[in-house]
Amino acid sequence: MRILKNLWVCLLISLMPSVLLAADKSVRLDQNLKHIIAELPNITGKALLRTGLKNQVVLISFFASWCPPCRKEFKHLNSFAKTYQGKPLKILAINYFEDLGGFKDDGERLERFLFQHKPRFHVVKGNDEIGKKFENVQRIPTVFIFDKSGKKVFHFIHRYKLKKMNPTKSELQEVLSKLLEAPSR
Template identity: 35%
Template sequence: MRRGLWTGFIIAGIAVIAVSAFEFWGRLGQGDIAPDLRLPALDGTTKSLSEHQGNLVLLHFWATWCPPCRKEIHALDRMARTFAGKGLVVLSISEDQQNAREILTRFKQSYPFSFPVLLDERGEAADLYRVFSLPETILIDTQGMIIKRFDGPQEWDSIRLLKYVEALLPPEKKR
């Protein structure tokens, strides 16, 4: 009987590892087409990824309760302002769930920034893009293909990242 119990535990453990590995390696990555998403925005409108085709898009998954997310928000805003009108669109996707509108409205008063906030209150966009930790940012090219995933906080206004993003901007919009 004990032998059967141990065998069951071992099989269950292997299954958990296999599912976790699939989830990790099954993530959308470089070269994959970014699935369209349509989410309500904090300003009351609805935004979709497809409406920004022809632009370089940064999908930034974050939450107000995430300290690294709060820390990088101003640097991300500086990047967004640097490339405003030059072909970069920043769409922040909030993973705040309960009372998200109220929490985000207060947050933006304390931490003002210029880019739109989309509400993913049920986590559907995070599931679609297989986001497992915050912050996570996905860079999408002008044709809707994923270029890069950034796991964890970044120094968005660093010279290195600014040059990286600038090189990817659509040439006709760089002026």
């Protein structure tokens, strides 16, 4: 019995590293992902270069023009773009699931949305590849914040029929403030 128990413990210990490695499938904003982002079609503002993401805190929001919580979030993003102007922060909104809203209007709805919200940050057109790279985005809004080293430090996924539809401005502000006040490495 004791031999069997020891064998079982050895098996568990030998499998532990592979389980730990498999468990951490968290997205990291590495050079490969920055390159993929830089290749996304630009909708507003100047093209986003992957070098423009170097040593930056990066906030990424997946959105669609038909998504009510996304409208509220855009106001927060504009506020952060103004508040942190001149700081090492890049804000990127990735238009995702636009066609799923049932609006086959050649982009007119998105154009109106952007005209109303006048984003002060980069807006790009997403695709299936980028959604998969960001932990398989299934819902919007989905928000990620990465520190200057590319490590994910914040993640929010909209959950259907919950009271909380998107991250609060104060939640995002708290994370951004800490990251932007932290000394560079």
